[in-house]
Amino acid sequence: xxxxxxxxxxxxxxxxxxxxxxxxxxxxxxxxxxxxxxxxxxxxxxxxxxxxxxxxxxxxxxxxxxxxxxxxxxxxxxxxxxxxxxxxxxxxxxxxxxxxxxxxxxxxxxxxxxxxxxxxxxxxxxxxxxxxxxxxxxxxxxxxxxxxxxxxxxxxxxxxxxxxxxxxxxxxxxxxxxxxxxxxxxxxxxxxxxxxxxxxxxxxxxxxxxxxxxxxxxxxxxxxxxxxxxxxxxxxxxxxxxxxxxxxxxxxxxxxxxxxxxxxxxxxxxxxxxxxxxxxxxxxxxxxxxxxxxxxxxxxxxx
Amino acid sequence: xxxxxxxxxxxxxxxxxxxxxxxxxxxxxxxxxxxxxxxxxxxxxxxxxxxxxxxxxxxxxxxxxxxxxxxxxxxxxxxxxxxxxxxxxxxxxxxxxxxxxxxxxxxxxxxxxxxxxxxxxxxxxxxxxxxxxxxxxxxxxxxxx
Numbered sequence: 001x002x003x004x005x006x007x008x009x010x011x012x013x014x015x016x017x018x019x020x021x022x023x024x025x026x027x028x029x030x031x032x033x034x035x036x037x038x039x040x041x042x043x044x045x046x047x048x049x050x051x052x053x054x055x056x057x058x059x060x061x062x063x064x065x066x067x068x069x070x071x072x073x074x075x076x077x078x079x080x081x082x083x084x085x086x087x088x089x090x091x092x093x094x095x096x097x098x099x100x101x102x103x104x105x106x107x108x109x110x111x112x113x114x115x116x117x118x119x120x121x122x123x124x125x126x127x128x129x130x131x132x133x134x135x136x137x138x139x140x141x142x143x144x145x146x147x148x149x150x151x152x153x154x155x156x157x158x159x160x161x162x163x164x165x166x167x168x169x170x171x172x173x174x175x176x177x178x179x180x181x182x183x184x185x186x187x188x189x190x191x192x193x194x195x196x197x198x199x200x201x202x203x204x205x206x207x208x209x210x211x212x213x214x215x216x217x218x219x220x221x222x223x224x225x226x227x228x229x230x231x232x233x234x235x236x237x238x239x240x241x242x243x244x245x246x247x248x249x250x251x252x253x254x255x256x257x258x259x260x261x262x263x264x265x266x267x268x269x270x271x272x273x274x275x276x277x278x279x280x281x282x283x284x285x286x287x288x289x290x291x292x293x294x295x296x297x298x299x300x301x302x303x
Numbered sequence: 304x305x306x307x308x309x310x311x312x313x314x315x316x317x318x319x320x321x322x323x324x325x326x327x328x329x330x331x332x333x334x335x336x337x338x339x340x341x342x343x344x345x346x347x348x349x350x351x352x353x354x355x356x357x358x359x360x361x362x363x364x365x366x367x368x369x370x371x372x373x374x375x376x377x378x379x380x381x382x383x384x385x386x387x388x389x390x391x392x393x394x395x396x397x398x399x400x401x402x403x404x405x406x407x408x409x410x411x412x413x414x415x416x417x418x419x420x421x422x423x424x425x426x427x428x429x430x431x432x433x434x435x436x437x438x439x440x441x442x443x444x445x446x447x448x
Contacts (some may be wrong), residue, residue, distance in 0.1 A: 022383055045335035050379035080414035087420045120423045
């Protein structure tokens with residue numbers, strides 16, 4: 001494994017604890033640090049994008065990340081770019097993304113993580129793509145200015161979403177071939193269908209989960225990726241995750257040889273899976289699983 | 304999500320109840336959303352659905368009429384933040400037990416700073432039900448309406 005690769009987790013991994021008990025963002029950062037993570041991902045709503053962050057608050061969060069020995073890898077913004085151009089305008093979408101990049105730059109984040117979103121009924125796939133490309137063209141210079149990568153999250157198989165799939169995100173990234181526009185392959189696309197696991201998606205409840213994406217698509221994404229999202233749900237007695245071909249995916253990461261930020265999204269805490277399990281303890285298991293592949297430093301796993 | 308107690312409110316300072324309010328905590332996943340994301344808020348008391356035009360969402364000292372939320376993009380109900388739902392109703396609620404139902408329409412649209420103005424994405428409805436014991440206590444909320 002490239003020694004410059006970094007391993008960490010999103011606070012989403014312990015979001016269930018926040019919903020139950022109201023942990024502060026500062027406490028969530030401390031918890032992620034204590035899992036052994038070296039990087040952290042934050043969602044937009046922890047930074048006060050409601051609608052605009054408080055600068056003093058951003059200072060506090062930046063200081064808290066540093067004080068806990070972490071580096072900020074990605075900020076996850078919930079976007080639906082094509083639809084938003086229809087509801088509002090491309091100019092509004094570009095302005096939003098520019099603000100996101102500016103804040104990410106201030107916080108020292110490596111990337112903002114965004115989603116193309118899904119098609120809308122009034123547009124063909126080509127028309128939607130024609131709306132997406134000028135948005136990326138407009139924000140790449142801003143990304144360069146702030147030194148922050150725009151990472152297109154690819155978390156859905158092509159059979160479920162034309163624009164959230166690795167294949168479609170990769171197509172857009174290749175169109176520009178900029179180090180500031182990258183694809184983020186999400187393990188979710190390679191999830192093995194298993195009985196008892198969710199087959200639908202929150203943002204598309206009528207869409208039944210499609211077949212897993214071919215493994216070679218993961219390898220295709222890596223030359224155009226800065227980050228990898230490691231969605232994980234549960235661990236057996238040996239600490240293995242039965243829902244994903246983790247060995248195969250991590251072998252491809254090693255074969256590629258480049259340095260990546262690998263960010264865990266433990267999501268077994270949702271009501272449909274294992275709400276009874278301690279999300280923190282499970283996140284520690286997730287970190288330990290990926291440390292087996294030579295990632296990260298072993299900083300423990302103690303609250 | 305329905306929390307705390309239900310209270311009668313005096314809105315005009317005359318010492319008599321003009322309505323009641325309940326508290327709701329935002330427990331949605333990806334919880335922070337503009338108010339326009341929460342539509343079709345309706346309150347039912349003992350089987351009687353109250354008029355939306357007399358129902359308000361209260362946040363950080365501001366009141367928003369529930370049938371006027373649709374386009375509000377720049378006021379957010381934040382994750383885990385407690386809002387109040389205020390219903391204007393002559394005499395408020397009588398003391399004693401009441402069954403309260405509160406339904407909140409939501410969207411699966413995922414762009415936080417945009418609203419699905421044309422209902423392109425699917426919508427869902429969350430229904431909260433709880434039995435409350437209304438006491439004789441009343442609070443004054445002058446200056447809000």
